[in-house]
Amino acid sequence: MNTFYHGDCLFVLKHDIAPESVDLIYLDPPFFTGKIQKGVWQPGAMEVSYEDSKKFWSEKAEIMREKAPAWLRHIALKRPDFASYLYYMMVRLEACHKVLKHTGGIFLHCDWRASHYLKMIMDEIFGSSNFRNEIIWHYSGWNKILSNSFESRSDSILFYARSAEQKNKFRSWTAPWASKEEYVRTRKQKIRKDENGKEYVLSDAGGGKRVKRYLEDAMKVGQPIDNVWDLDKINNSSAEATGYPTQKPEILLNRIILSSTDESDLVLDPFCGCGTCIIAAHKLNRRWIGIDINKFAYDTTKGREKQIPLGMIDDFKNAHYITRDIEETKLLTPKQFEDWVNEYYKATKPHPDGGVDGITQEGIPIQVKTFQIKYDTIDKLLSSSKYHPLVPKPIKKLIFASQTGYDDSARKRKFEIETAEGIKVELNTPEEMLKIEEN
Numbered sequence: 001m002n003t004f005y006h007g008d009c010l011f012v013l014k015h016d017i018a019p020e021s022v023d024l025i026y027l028d029p030p031f032f033t034g035k036i037q038k039g040v041w042q043p044g045a046m047e048v049s050y051e052d053s054k055k056f057w058s059e060k061a062e063i064m065r066e067k068a069p070a071w072l073r074h075i076a077l078k079r080p081d082f083a084s085y086l087y088y089m090m091v092r093l094e095a096c097h098k099v100l101k102h103t104g105g106i107f108l109h110c111d112w113r114a115s116h117y118l119k120m121i122m123d124e125i126f127g128s129s130n131f132r133n134e135i136i137w138h139y140s141g142w143n144k145i146l147s148n149s150f151e152s153r154s155d156s157i158l159f160y161a162r163s164a165e166q167k168n169k170f171r172s173w174t175a176p177w178a179s180k181e182e183y184v185r186t187r188k189q190k191i192r193k194d195e196n197g198k199e200y201v202l203s204d205a206g207g208g209k210r211v212k213r214y215l216e217d218a219m220k221v222g223q224p225i226d227n228v229w230d231l232d233k234i235n236n237s238s239a240e241a242t243g244y245p246t247q248k249p250e251i252l253l254n255r256i257i258l259s260s261t262d263e264s265d266l267v268l269d270p271f272c273g274c275g276t277c278i279i280a281a282h283k284l285n286r287r288w289i290g291i292d293i294n295k296f297a298y299d300t301t302k303g304r305e306k307q308i309p310l311g312m313i314d315d316f317k318n319a320h321y322i323t324r325d326i327e328e329t330k331l332l333t334p335k336q337f338e339d340w341v342n343e344y345y346k347a348t349k350p351h352p353d354g355g356v357d358g359i360t361q362e363g364i365p366i367q368v369k370t371f372q373i374k375y376d377t378i379d380k381l382l383s384s385s386k387y388h389p390l391v392p393k394p395i396k397k398l399i400f401a402s403q404t405g406y407d408d409s410a411r412k413r414k415f416e417i418e419t420a421e422g423i424k425v426e427l428n429t430p431e432e433m434l435k436i437e438e439n
């Protein structure tokens with residue numbers, strides 16, 4: 001099922017996505033600009049922003065001292081913030097490696113600020129023999145006269161395979177074209193109409209000759225592409241523009257998706273922003289998972305519904321939204337919180353429930369509370385489970401999840417049950433359930 005997760009991609013990659021289940025990963029993380037990225041260019045749009053600054057990684061310095069490779073610890077001596085950004089990326093890229101299929105490819109979008117260091121990290125995680133290209137995305141614009149350098153007008157996309165098997169999926173040419181507009185923009189061709197209104201282009205036949213070719217035929221013929229991609233950035237008046245800062249053009253994502261996936265394959269974007277990768281994947285009939293730590297990203301992606309062709313819109317509207325954000329789980333109603341806990345544990349609610357809110361696939365009973373869990377709460381689930389026909393016996397474990405926590409009496413009862421009855425008791429809050437392990 002197509003799913004948007006709100007939360008840190010590290011957690012989602014580790015908890016929610018099965019190993020070796022994804023065909024393609026595209027990621028466009030913060031570039032270490034140190035800025036608050038803001039955007040509001042569409043009239044009437046609300047301001048959207050996310051922070052590309054210390055906020056995401058400053059606390060990681062301690063862990064990094066123990067876990068980072070020696071070269072990264074060395075960088076930390078002079079540039080601690082940059083090193084912790086790299087470490088932050090490293091653990092997320094390791095998690096990406098685990099979920100990617102052996103036939104899969106990963107495209108890491110970055111720029112001059114970190115690309116060389118990220119390449120070292122990618123070489124370590126994916127293996128230097130799996131490096132495929134550094135794609136240079138060049139975009140045009142007004143160049144300023146700078147005093148000591150040239151204007152930077154490109155991003156780097158580091159492309160790696162998960163293994164040698166990736167060659168079975170990959171195509172280095174452009175056909176089939178994702179759309180007429182894309183064909184025309186990329187080939188810089190003008191569409192003409194013949195006397196019957198049928199569209200054609202004049203294509204180069206060599207020796208200075210040009211021949212008339214009907215568009216539908218021309219679009220079937222691809223062309224091999226190299227690693228320098230001259231594609232325009234989104235401009236403010238384009239139909240695609242959402243106002244989300246650092247939005248990438250769909251044409252770029254189409255090219256990546258078409259190179260490395262077939263219809264129905266699963267595409268993952270762990271830093272999906274306003275969902276360009278998701279939108280492109282959806283329109284190309286691929287399944288998708290998008291993750292973003294910023295709720296605006298989801299709102300903006302949802303707001304792009306109108307860019308989806310009519311026949312595909314229901315699937316887009318029915319995509320799952322799952323939160324992995326601690327604060328958001330605190331705002332859930334009791335029913336929503338119960339559903340959320342069951343989804344988290346891949347559990348189902350029994351009917352009739354008989355005092356048990358959920359049972360996991362391994363047969364572990366769950367009790368969900370919005371208020372604090374106490375001695376009695378634990379006792380009640382223990383006795384309900386003993387008599388519940390759907391809870392396998394002997395009972396091995398009980399799970400409790402509370403929006404607000406548990407008190408000392410609950411800890412006492414947990415200790416008693418674990419020592420006297422040999423049943424494990426897990427007491428949880430969203431903080432504990434969504435804890436992010438950086439290693």
Ligand SMILES: C[S@@+](CC[C@H](N)C(=O)[O-])C[C@H]1O[C@@H](n2cnc3c(N)ncnc32)[C@H](O)[C@@H]1O
Pocket residue numbers: 007008009010028029030050056244245246247248249270271272273274275276277291292293294297
């Ligand atoms: C450069 S933007 C992505 C833009 C996107 N490619 C598009 O076309 O809209 C980076 C995104 O990463 C998100 N982000 C930052 N840290 C994250 C994390 N740990 N997990 C998930 N998303 C994160 C930010 O909220 C931001 O939306």
